[in-house]
Amino acid sequence: MSSLFKQLERxxxxxxxxxxxxxxxxxxxxxxxxxxxxxxxxDSGEVLMMAWMNRxxxxxxxxxxxxxxxxxxxxxxxxxxxxxxxxxxxxxxxLDCDGDTLLLQVEQTGPACHTGRRSCFYVAIxxxxxxxxxxxxxxxxxxxxxxx
Amino acid sequence: MSSLFKQLERxxxxxxxxxxxxxxxxxxxxxxxxxxxxxxxxDSGEVLMMAWMNRxxxxxxxxxxxxxxxxxxxxxxxxxxxxxxxxxxxxxxxLDCDGDTLLLQVEQTGPACHTGRRSCFYVAIxxxxxxxxxxxxxxxxxxxxxxx
Numbered sequence: 001m002s003s004l005f006k007q008l009e010r011x012x013x014x015x016x017x018x019x020x021x022x023x024x025x026x027x028x029x030x031x032x033x034x035x036x037x038x039x040x041x042x043d044s045g046e047v048l049m050m051a052w053m054n055r056x057x058x059x060x061x062x063x064x065x066x067x068x069x070x071x072x073x074x075x076x077x078x079x080x081x082x083x084x085x086x087x088x089x090x091x092x093x094x095l096d097c098d099g100d101t102l103l104l105q106v107e108q109t110g111p112a113c114h115t116g117r118r119s120c121f122y123v124a125i126x127x128x129x130x131x132x133x134x135x136x137x138x139x140x141x142x143x144x145x146x147x148x
Numbered sequence: 149m150s151s152l153f154k155q156l157e158r159x160x161x162x163x164x165x166x167x168x169x170x171x172x173x174x175x176x177x178x179x180x181x182x183x184x185x186x187x188x189x190x191d192s193g194e195v196l197m198m199a200w201m202n203r204x205x206x207x208x209x210x211x212x213x214x215x216x217x218x219x220x221x222x223x224x225x226x227x228x229x230x231x232x233x234x235x236x237x238x239x240x241x242x243l244d245c246d247g248d249t250l251l252l253q254v255e256q257t258g259p260a261c262h263t264g265r266r267s268c269f270y271v272a273i274x275x276x277x278x279x280x281x282x283x284x285x286x287x288x289x290x291x292x293x294x295x296x
Contacts, residue, residue, distance in 0.1 A: 005271075008271055008280065009263045009288075011280045012280055012283055013279065013280050013281065013282070013283065015279075015280060017271075017277070017278040017279055017280065018278065019276060019277060019278070020273045020274065020275060020276055020277060020278050023271065023273060023278050024273075036184055036198065038186055038195060038198065040193075040195055044193070045188075045192070045193025045194070046193070047186060047188055047195065047251050049244065050184065050186065050244065050249045062273065062274065062275045063275050092272060093272065093273050093274075094269040094270065094271055094272045094273065094281065095269070095271040095273060096197065096198065096268040096269050096270075096271070097261050097262065097263055097265075097268045097270065097271075098268075099271070101198045101268075101269075103195050103269040113245050114245065115157045115245055117245075120244040120245045120246075120249075121242040121243070121244050121249075121251040122242065122244075122245065123153075123156055123165075123171065123242055123243040123244070123245075123247070124240060124241065124242045125168045125171060125172075125210065125241050125242065125243060126168065126210065126241075127168060127210045127211050128167060128168055129165070129167060129168060130165040130166065130167070130168050130171050131161065131163075131165055132156065132159045132160055132161050132163060132165065133161065133242065134161070135160060135161065140157075
């Protein structure tokens with residue numbers, strides 16, 4: 001953990017903090033230069049998905065208010081909804097205590113998941129059995145036929 | 149993504165799924181053998197923390213109902229609360245669409261964060277400024293003096 005995040009452990013809501021640019025310098029990116037970002041629907045609290053951001057994606061997200069991830073499979077910035085039309089508007093963002101994970105509060109248009117489901121977390125597991133917890137809101141064929 | 153998770157994209161809540169052991173075989177662990185696990189307080193919806201699990205940690209968590217992570221810094225299983233007393237009881241667990249992230253619904257005793265805060269996500273960031281969003285429930289010195 002960076003010394004900056006160590007210092008922030010004792011900070012309070014009344015304290016004036018370093019600028020965001022200094023925090024982004026102190027973030028722990030992994031060896032691919034990425035940080036995991038959890039997207040939560042801001043009003044319902046539903047956890048929609050987890051994806052990855054590099055610093056460019058994070059800066060663009062903060063600047064534009066539209067969530068932009070880094071696609072590991074495509075090796076480039078991925079403006080959520082650019083293929084499906086199902087965008088995420090940023091409501092707020094927070095780093096965790098050791099500066100290596102992001103939590104985004106978002107307004108998700110339609111489904112977050114490429115399967116057409118609202119959330120990506122639909123495969124429930126118990127010690128022995130698994131089951132599907134939700135059905136698609138939209139057929140994914142329709143989702144990816146439609147351009148935003 | 150494994151072919152099993154690809155098949156599950158079209159599964160419904162009525163379908164009988166393969167046993168959990170088959171799903172754990174199909175999970176995409178990273179090159180350290182780990183999968184990220186998001187812990188959410190089951191009733192309030194608050195996202196408490198994100199940590200990592202290896203397969204052993206995940207199997208133990210499902211079997212015992214007490215959340216066990218893998219500590220990357222200590223290089224061993226980490227039964228949440230073993231130092232602080234602030235345990236997590238598992239309510240339910242779900243894998244995401246491509247089988248590389250876990251979402252845990254938990255009952256968190258006291259603070260989840262090592263700083264004594266309820267959640268680890270307390271460093272809010274905007275394009276320019278940052279601020280602290282919560283204060284410790286318990287002094288961390290007290291938390292780690294106390295043995296469970």
